[in-house]
Amino acid sequence: xxxxxxxxxxxxxxxxxxxxxxxxxxxxxxxxxxxxxxxxxxxxxxxxxxxxxxxxxxxxxxxxxxxxxxxxxxxxxxxxxxxxxxxxxxxxxxxxxxxxxxxxxxxxxxxxxxx
Amino acid sequence: xxxxxxxxxxxxxxxxxxxxxxxxxxxxxxxxxxxxxxxxxxxxxxxxxxxxxxxxxxxxxxxxxxxxxxxxxxxxxxxxxxxxxxxxxxxxxxxxxxxxxxxxxxxxx
Numbered sequence: 001x002x003x004x005x006x007x008x009x010x011x012x013x014x015x016x017x018x019x020x021x022x023x024x025x026x027x028x029x030x031x032x033x034x035x036x037x038x039x040x041x042x043x044x045x046x047x048x049x050x051x052x053x054x055x056x057x058x059x060x061x062x063x064x065x066x067x068x069x070x071x072x073x074x075x076x077x078x079x080x081x082x083x084x085x086x087x088x089x090x091x092x093x094x095x096x097x098x099x100x101x102x103x104x105x106x107x108x109x110x111x112x113x114x115x
Numbered sequence: 116x117x118x119x120x121x122x123x124x125x126x127x128x129x130x131x132x133x134x135x136x137x138x139x140x141x142x143x144x145x146x147x148x149x150x151x152x153x154x155x156x157x158x159x160x161x162x163x164x165x166x167x168x169x170x171x172x173x174x175x176x177x178x179x180x181x182x183x184x185x186x187x188x189x190x191x192x193x194x195x196x197x198x199x200x201x202x203x204x205x206x207x208x209x210x211x212x213x214x215x216x217x218x219x220x221x222x223x224x
Contacts, residue, residue, distance in 0.1 A: 042214065045212070055210075056211055091158055093212075103161045103212075107158050
């Protein structure tokens with residue numbers, strides 16, 4: 001049963017610490033999305049990759065956030081330094097672009113709490 | 116830019132009631148449209164999709180029709196169950212996927 005795997009599922013950290021969230025996309029998928037979910041803002045797109053190249057990271061605070069795909073089986077989202085306002089659930093999703101209509105499959109999310 | 120607007124929640128219904136959750140979109144291109152569902156503590160799951168005008172997506176008794184003339188993709192179900200209680204997201208994809216804010220649905224037994 002293919003699925004997107006995110007680690008860790010939960011993370012509590014102190015303000016100022018570095019946080020790294022990891023995502024293993026479904027094998028064979030060529031697009032990866034990172035979203036942040038909060039009660040106030042809903043689902044915000046942070047970054048979007050196709051064939052490991054970043055296509056859009058306009059939703060990501062550049063001074064502290066970074067997203068990379070070191071290889072096709074791993075995507076990372078880093079926050080350095082973390083702040084309490086970064087507390088949220090972070091979702092990774094992957095899909096295979098074959099023209100219009102391709103959906104994304106979501107992982108279970110990483111619930112981040114910054115204290 | 117592209118955007119999705121869906122009705123504010125929460126929506127509370129009794130079991131076996133008829134459900135409609137409204138969704139309208141704004142897009143510069145010709146997007147595909149989706150409904151996702153999120154159960155507590157889980158990620159989003161694709162519920163149904165439509166890729167062109169007048170297409171009807173359907174799954175688990177839910178339906179939505181791509182209406183280009185009204186830029187809408189309303190979600191309907193004829194008889195809801197307690198197990199349908201969740202948060203429902205309307206979304207579009209032209210390039211990246213844009214989501215609405217979600218509608219929380221409560222079904223009372």
